[in-house]
Amino acid sequence: MDLQSLAMTLEASLDPTQNKQAETVLLREQKKPGFTLLLLRIVASDTYGSTARLASALYFKNFIRRNWTDENGNYKLPQQEVVSIKQELIGLMINVPANIQYQLGDAVGVIADSDFWRRWDTLVDDLVSRLTPDNARINNGVLQVAHSIFKRWRPLYRSDELFTEVNHVLGKFGDPFVQLLGNTDRMIEQNKDDRSALSQYFSTMNLLMKLLYDLSVQDLPPIFEDNMQSLTSLLHKYLIYDNPLLHSDGDGESGPLEFVKSGIFEVLVLYAQKYEDAFGPFVEQFVGSSWNLLTTTGLETKNDILVSKALQFLTSVTRLSQHAQAFNNEETMSQVVERVVLPNLSLRDSDMEMLEDEPIEFIRRDLEGSDSETRRRAATDFLQQILAQFQKLVTEVVLRYINHYLSEYSRNPSVNWKSKDTAVYLFSSIAAKGAVTTSQGVKSVNELVNILEFFQANVAADLVSDSDVPPILKVDAIKYLYMFRSQITREQWRDAFPLVVKHLGSPDYVVYTYAAIALERVLALTDHSKQPVIDSADVAPLSAQLLEHLFQLIERNPEPPKLQENEFLMRSVMRVLIVIRDGVVPITDVVLANFAKITQIISTNPANPRFYYYHFEALGAFIRFAGPRQPEKLENGLYPVFLNILENDVQEFIPYVFQLFAALLEANPSGSLTAYYTSLAQPILNPQLWSSKGNIPALIRLVSSLMTRGASQMAENKQLESILGIFQNLIVNKANEVYGFELLESIMANFAPSIIGPYFVTILQLLFTRLQSSKTEAFSSRFVRFYHFISSRIDSGLGADWFINHANQVQEGLYVQLYLSIILPDTQKLARPLDRKIAVISLCKTLTDSVAFAEKYKKGWAFTCEALLKLLENPPIIASMDETIADQDVDDMSFGVGFTQLQTTKRPARDFWPGVTDVKTWVGQELQSTNARQGGRIQKFAEERLSESPQALQVLSTYMNR
Numbered sequence: 001m002d003l004q005s006l007a008m009t010l011e012a013s014l015d016p017t018q019n020k021q022a023e024t025v026l027l028r029e030q031k032k033p034g035f036t037l038l039l040l041r042i043v044a045s046d047t048y049g050s051t052a053r054l055a056s057a058l059y060f061k062n063f064i065r066r067n068w069t070d071e072n073g074n075y076k077l078p079q080q081e082v083v084s085i086k087q088e089l090i091g092l093m094i095n096v097p098a099n100i101q102y103q104l105g106d107a108v109g110v111i112a113d114s115d116f117w118r119r120w121d122t123l124v125d126d127l128v129s130r131l132t133p134d135n136a137r138i139n140n141g142v143l144q145v146a147h148s149i150f151k152r153w154r155p156l157y158r159s160d161e162l163f164t165e166v167n168h169v170l171g172k173f174g175d176p177f178v179q180l181l182g183n184t185d186r187m188i189e190q191n192k193d194d195r196s197a198l199s200q201y202f203s204t205m206n207l208l209m210k211l212l213y214d215l216s217v218q219d220l221p222p223i224f225e226d227n228m229q230s231l232t233s234l235l236h237k238y239l240i241y242d243n244p245l246l247h248s249d250g251d252g253e254s255g256p257l258e259f260v261k262s263g264i265f266e267v268l269v270l271y272a273q274k275y276e277d278a279f280g281p282f283v284e285q286f287v288g289s290s291w292n293l294l295t296t297t298g299l300e301t302k303n304d305i306l307v308s309k310a311l312q313f314l315t316s317v318t319r320l321s322q323h324a325q326a327f328n329n330e331e332t333m334s335q336v337v338e339r340v341v342l343p344n345l346s347l348r349d350s351d352m353e354m355l356e357d358e359p360i361e362f363i364r365r366d367l368e369g370s371d372s373e374t375r376r377r378a379a380t381d382f383l384q385q386i387l388a389q390f391q392k393l394v395t396e397v398v399l400r401y402i403n404h405y406l407s408e409y410s411r412n413p414s415v416n417w418k419s420k421d422t423a424v425y426l427f428s429s430i431a432a433k434g435a436v437t438t439s440q441g442v443k444s445v446n447e448l449v450n451i452l453e454f455f456q457a458n459v460a461a462d463l464v465s466d467s468d469v470p471p472i473l474k475v476d477a478i479k480y481l482y483m484f485r486s487q488i489t490r491e492q493w494r495d496a497f498p499l500v501v502k503h504l505g506s507p508d509y510v511v512y513t514y515a516a517i518a519l520e521r522v523l524a525l526t527d528h529s530k531q532p533v534i535d536s537a538d539v540a541p542l543s544a545q546l547l548e549h550l551f552q553l554i555e556r557n558p559e560p561p562k563l564q565e566n567e568f569l570m571r572s573v574m575r576v577l578i579v580i581r582d583g584v585v586p587i588t589d590v591v592l593a594n595f596a597k598i599t600q601i602i603s604t605n606p607a608n609p610r611f612y613y614y615h616f617e618a619l620g621a622f623i624r625f626a627g628p629r630q631p632e633k634l635e636n637g638l639y640p641v642f643l644n645i646l647e648n649d650v651q652e653f654i655p656y657v658f659q660l661f662a663a664l665l666e667a668n669p670s671g672s673l674t675a676y677y678t679s680l681a682q683p684i685l686n687p688q689l690w691s692s693k694g695n696i697p698a699l700i701r702l703v704s705s706l707m708t709r710g711a712s713q714m715a716e717n718k719q720l721e722s723i724l725g726i727f728q729n730l731i732v733n734k735a736n737e738v739y740g741f742e743l744l745e746s747i748m749a750n751f752a753p754s755i756i757g758p759y760f761v762t763i764l765q766l767l768f769t770r771l772q773s774s775k776t777e778a779f780s781s782r783f784v785r786f787y788h789f790i791s792s793r794i795d796s797g798l799g800a801d802w803f804i805n806h807a808n809q810v811q812e813g814l815y816v817q818l819y820l821s822i823i824l825p826d827t828q829k830l831a832r833p834l835d836r837k838i839a840v841i842s843l844c845k846t847l848t849d850s851v852a853f854a855e856k857y858k859k860g861w862a863f864t865c866e867a868l869l870k871l872l873e874n875p876p877i878i879a880s881m882d883e884t885i886a887d888q889d890v891d892d893m894s895f896g897v898g899f900t901q902l903q904t905t906k907r908p909a910r911d912f913w914p915g916v917t918d919v920k921t922w923v924g925q926e927l928q929s930t931n932a933r934q935g936g937r938i939q940k941f942a943e944e945r946l947s948e949s950p951q952a953l954q955v956l957s958t959y960m961n962r
Contacts, residue, residue, distance in 0.1 A: 003041060006042065007056065011052040013059065014054075014058075033081065035063075036063060039059060039060040043057050050097070054100055054103070060103070060104070060107055061107040068111060068114055071734050071735035072734065086115075086120060089108060090127065090130070093144065094145070101141065105145065109149060117165050123149070124173050127145060131180060134187055140200070146211055150214035153217055154213075154214065158218060170223065174223040177215070184201055185234060188205070192245075198243065202259075205260050206256060206260050213266055216267070216270060217270065220271075220274070220275045228278055232282040235268070239264050241260075250302070251301055252300075252301050254306070258303060258306045261306050265312065265313045269312055269316045273316050293306075294314075299350075311382045314382055315382045315385045318382070318385050318389065324390075341382065342401065345422065355510060360509075363513055363517075366479075384429060384432070384433075387430055395430055414468075420473060424480065427458075428483055431445055431484070432444075439887060440486040441483050441485040441487075441521070441525075442486065451484050452487075452492075455484075462476070463481075471506075471508040474503065474511050478511070481518055482522075485522050485533075490527065497522065497538070500518050500522070504519070504549055516550065520568070520574075522534055523578075536581060539579050539580055540583040543576060547573060547576055547590070547591060550569055551598075553566075554598065555597070560607060563602060564611040564615075566611070570611050570615050571614045573614075574618035583625075584622060585626050588626050589633075592622075592637045595622060595638070599641045603650050612653065620663055621885070623663045631664070631671065638664065642661060655698040655899045658684070658701065658702045659901075661705075662701040662907075668709075669708065671709060673706065677706060678713065681706055681714060684702060685723065690726055690729065693899070696739050697899045697901070700746075701907065704743070704746035707747065707749075707751070715755050724759055727743050727744055728766060731770065734776060737776070737778065741782040745786060748789065748790065749912070752797065753798055757806075761810055771783065771818075780822060781826065784826045784839075787803065788838045788842035788843075790803045791843075792912070799850065800850040801852050819860065827843075827871070828870060833876035833877060834878065834911055836871060837913065838912065841922075843868040844868060844922075844927070846861075847868065847938065862945040866949060869956065872923065875918075885904055887903075920959070921962075924962040927959055939960065
């Protein structure tokens with residue numbers, strides 16, 4: 001394919017009407033050598049237009065992410081192509097537009113994760129060589145590359161390897177960086193009257209601030225510590241710097257001045273928190289400047305990030321008592337509240353515009369971690385930090401302002417409703433101690449205020465009233481309950497819960513969404529004894545109407561992007577289904593129809609990962625609780641929808657669908673494979689489907705479920721060979737070896753020994769090759785568990801002798817080496833209780849039932865006995881089955897085309913011996929019964945073969961004589 005055709009195909013890949021066909025062509029082309037270099041040629045040339053160049057950069061980034069190295073760190077591309085990419089990428093990134101720079105920067109970061117610095121030790125020299133004293137365009141490109149690489153250090157834990165890398169960079173980049181800071185400062189002064197040049201140099205300064213943070217995030221570099229006086233002088237200069245030429249035109253978008261100052265504050269927060277000894281003497285000037293900035297900066301949206309960063313700096317400084325003391329008097333505290341807290345905490349016109357025009361964005365900012373960049377959140381954090389230092393003073397001062405605003409509201413409620421919003425928000429800020437947790441809300445409160453009295457006197461009426469209460473006050477009332485939910489008793493919640501439910505019927509988007517949020521969280525709330533605050537019996541009578549109404553709200557606008565806009569509604573659906581459990585059975589038809597409809601719509605354009613995660617979790621709960629009662633109905637209703645997702649290759653949904661197919665199968669474990677699943681079996685064994693890492697865990701679960709229901713049918717259809725081929729591909733790959741063993745155990749559990757036997761020698765050859773050539777601790781542990789799994793299953797026709805027979809077909813005498821060097825020693829390393837349990841059963845069965853150990857491996861019998869007794873010194877205790885569904889926080893999840901475990905369908909680790917609850921008792925009974933059945937042979941073996949281990953013989957006798 002020539003470059004022009006490739007560019008057109010890449011451009012088509014961004015068009016929803018053409019992307020499927022384009023992706024097919026690109027998947028074919030990317031297999032050809034030099035494909036990445038063609039992409040870079042398109043990116044580099046103005047000939048192909050901005051869209052094609054951006055598409056090429058995007059595809060390059062994603063291709064590099066998938067194909068740079070394998071799990072062992074080996075390059076997947078030809079060596080010469082790797083070298084060429086590294087040679088071309090830096091120079092190219094410096095010269096392309098910013099939007100393309102960001103994409104290439106991500107690719108550089110991926111390469112750096114693998115290669116920097118030991119396999120790319122020339123990179124820093126290359127970057128330094130390209131820096132100039134005064135060319136902002138070139139410098140910005142170089143600095144953008146550097147930031148793409150060095151920002152990787154921000155979330156990392158300290159390690160010797162990391163510090164070696166940081167020191168490598170500082171040794172080469174530190175001096176040029178400091179020089180460039182000075183040069184950029186001089187060029188800003190020289191170009192203070194040239195808007196275009198000034199903006200370019202301020203972009204340089206912005207990148208320098210980001211890099212200053214990157215280079216300092218792990219430890220304070222000596223070059224910065226030695227130049228702390230000049231460094232802080234420069235930071236302070238640009239913190240108070242102003243130039244009308246840099247003022248942005250409108251009120252909405254931040255400009256270069258705001259970005260640079262925000263970056264400076266980020267550095268100041270880092271230094272105040274981590275490097276107090278070096279930075280402490282310079283703090284005061286920044287505190288004063290921050291105060292001036294906060295009291296003079298306007299309320300325009302463009303200043304939001306800057307103001308938030310300034311407040312974060314003051315918050316970090318006031319954690320240190322010597323700096324906090326400046327606020328420890330009533331007059332200063334009043335000024336703080338009046339001039340800093342209140343202006344940034346009160347609702348502005350721009351906030352109300354967002355509430356009306358983008359209500360879902362307003363809600364996300366207000367309720368979640370993303371609101372750390374909002375003025376309200378930053379002002380609250382600052383106030384709470386001072387409260388932690390001076391609780392009595394802050395409480396008294398703030399209560400006066402709260403009473404003032406409440407009085408102002410009471411004089412004219414219809415006009416002054418914003419005053420009440422401010423009062424409620426202020427009260428919540430000083431009443432809560434610590435963060436609002438995901439599971440419990442506020443866990444600790446300020447004992448100087450009474451949250452229940454305040455609610456009853458000032459908030460409850462807005463929740464109860466059907467009159468014309470402004471929506472924001474209803475939101476405040478619902479949010480108050482949401483925040484302080486763990487401080488409200490079970491009896492109080494019985495009164496409040498119906499009021500929350502009632503507001504799901506509000507016509508106002510924000511009100512009914514907050515009601516759904518509060519509903520979901522209180523249904524998930526448990527007391528100190530882990531019992532739900534709202535019982536399922538209280539919810540079940542309302543569930544039909546509740547679910548029907550939630551579905552109506554979700555489906556109000558059937559356009560795919562709008563339907564999946566509000567993840568909070570779907571999260572509430574999920575929670576109701578989890579709470580009512582099999583109470584969903586009577587309303588199965590309604591719920592099923594809505595799920596099928598929603599799935600069909602969103603599969604045409606997956607747009608909100610949070611929404612469809614909760615959607616599939618809710619579907620999982622539905623299948624889990626309704627499936628066992630009505631399996632055929634659910635299969636008939638969901639199979640066509642799920643199959644449509646597979647046929648249309650909706651990659652974001654496929655791992656979820658595989659999990660749900662498995663859950664449907666497991667809901668009816670005694671049934672045979674229906675025509676639906678028989679037709680599904682062959683396509684899911686296609687190796688191409690297994691090439692996606694995100695599919696593998698879900699496919700393992702699905703194939704295992706298919707084998708449980710229909711192993712005999714799959715054997716008749718000659719599908720075992722395909723499954724074994726998949727096992728082979730998984731087991732040779734370190735990243736997938738655990739999944740390979742999961743699949744192998746499922747094969748052994750479901751296919752008869754007579755069917756699997758002809759393949760077992762080949763299976764062992766594969767396992768032994770890995771043990772010999774590239775054994776990992778995880779592989780060895782799973783192999784030992786697999787051995788014990790086989791050895792314990794004598795009743796199924798397997799057992800130690802069956803394993804021995806096949807192992808010695810690989811190589812005569814191999815079993816003894818394996819048993820003595822790997823199986824016995826690594827058995828003691830097994831950590832999971834179920835693994836140790838199966839090992840106990842395996843070793844005991846070996847002593848009682850193995851012919852080979854009875855007649856041939858006499859010393860091995862003694863070794864096995866000693867290993868068993870050692871395991872029993874710390875017997876595995878298997879926890880009882882926990883039906884609780886874990887609460888997953890989507891803020892901690894990364895979504896993409898990968899595997900996300902559904903908690904509602906998560907299968908507990910399988911216990912193949914559920915009847916064995918006390919392994920010590922079971923071992924004693926097994927030894928006694930076998931010894932009696934075999935005429936005292938076990939006792940005789942023990943006396944003969946443990947003669948040199950009298951202590952072991954004595955301990956074994958206690959089990960046999962219990």
